[in-house]
């Protein structure tokens with residue numbers, strides 16, 4: 241997956257967790273939790289969906305890497321290389 | 330994986346067990362929820378009698394919050410379980426009341442009403458009450474330092490008039506205190522928020538549709554719900570760590586991760602470990618439901634909930650007699666605003682009971698004792714609201730004995746052990762407490778408990 245696809249993947253996961261959030265205008269360099277009301281329990285669901293959809297395991301000590309969309313891209317790019325985007329799961 | 334090996338086993342299909350089961354299944358765990366009873370729901374279940382469906386327990390769903398209040402507990406729970414707010418069909422309460430002798434304080438889902446009522450009845454306390462509310466709003470009850478701190482002492486730190494303290498304690502104890510003549514301070518904060526600052530509602534159709542949603546979601550996520558399948562024993566290895574369960578049927582299931590909603594003392598007993606007397610809950614209830622020929626409001630019972638006590642210093646302790654009719658809760662289910670027309674009025678009355686007075690009676694004596702106390706409960710309530718007796722179509726009444734039989738809670742202790750274990754520690758390795766004895770009571774509390782304990786486990790295991 242490339243950068244755009246990873247961002248789409250995260251946006252789609254957020255839409256599953258919080259269907260009424262508008263994810264289309266998220267800034268990529270600002271913490272997700274400052275832009276949408278996600279608490280630590282919701283955050284856990286992002287990690288859960290990454291595992292379910294893409295088989296990526298994110299250990300607890302790495303959760304902080306996923307704080308922004310840019311962070312997600314950096315952290316996930318090597319782990320999602322060669323995998324294809326799944327949206328609307 | 331062998332057929333009888335699970336990533337996690339959950340004892341009890343009450344609110345906490347179903348919620349934990351859903352989360353564990355969402356995390357991809359192979360999980361079974363084991364329930365001794367034929368039906369799910371635990372303390373908040375449903376049953377049919379003479380062709381009529383009754384809910385055991387549901388007075389009110391606390392923590393009412395609309396979808397816009399995203400950080401409210403109800404909304405967080407719905408997101409975690411992937412349920413839709415609209416599916417609950419919540420109808421909000423009308424006006425409810427606290428009656429302490431001749432003192433009356435009304436409240437509703439609009440907190441301003443309660444503030445006005447307190448200011449009117451206790452003008453000298455106005456500022457201090459506002460200070461208490463600020464402290465409650467600012468406090469994070471989930472980062473508790475000392476779970477046994479006294480809620481009564483907490484209220485007294487902010488207020489001077491003991492009548493106001495007692496008036497506040499009445500609903501707080503009734504909706505969640507396992508501790509005699511007090512309530513844990515963290516619990517008081519949670520309950521104050523969930524009753525007064527958030528509010529009360531009733532799901533359309535009562536508890537069953539909510540339970541149906543939970544069961545359906547659990548199955549959709551791949552979980553296995555096994556009813557009529559109680560746990561007779563938690564099996565431990567030589568080092569004392571749990572490795573599985575033996576079922577009432579004799580079969581064994583293996584797992585090194587067991588969540589139990591059976592209660593602290595009850596769960597340890599399943600492991601063959603004894604507990605101290607002080608860990609045993611002492612407070613139980615008798616509850617009667619009177620189906621009325623007419624709407625409750627039309628006979629003069631206009632309040633949604635009424636917390637009553639004949640004295641300004643009500644006792645919150647195991648009564649000396651079978652039932653303490655001097656204080657209790659009256660809930661009229663048909664006084665919720667709802668898009669559902671209930672066929673009849675329904676008045677529910679709950680009073681404190683001494684479980685030992687209901688144990689070991691022969692059936693005829695038990696039925697007689699129940700009928701006598703049921704009458705006295707109605708007569709007591711008639712001093713504060715309408716007497717349901719002249720308008721009754723059907724009666725169903727349950728006692729501590731019923732609670733023991735259907736939920737396994739020793740002493741019929743609805744709110745469980747007076748000493749809560751917020752970390753879920755049962756004292757047995759691999760066995761985690763959820764629900765009541767982890768320290769979160771009520772429908773919303775128990776759901777939150779199951780979710781958060783399952784989340785914690787999933788994070789640790791990954």
Ligand SMILES: Cc1cc2nc3c(=O)[nH]c(=O)nc-3n(C[C@H](O)[C@H](O)[C@H](O)COP(=O)(O)OP(=O)(O)OC[C@H]3O[C@@H](n4cnc5c(N)ncnc54)[C@H](O)[C@@H]3O)c2cc1C
Nearest residue numbers: 341343344345365371372386388389559560764765771772
């Ligand atoms: C009369 C009454 C009125 C109430 N009113 C309200 C209300 O209006 N609003 C509200 O929010 N809350 C109310 N509550 C409280 C609420 O019902 C409970 O706090 C909540 O349901 C507790 O859920 P739980 O999962 O912790 O435990 P439980 O519901 O007790 O679940 C435990 C389950 O474990 C099962 N179990 C036990 N031992 C075993 C075993 N060995 N093997 C297999 N299964 C086992 C039991 O059968 C039970 O189903 C009321 C309770 C009562 C009794």
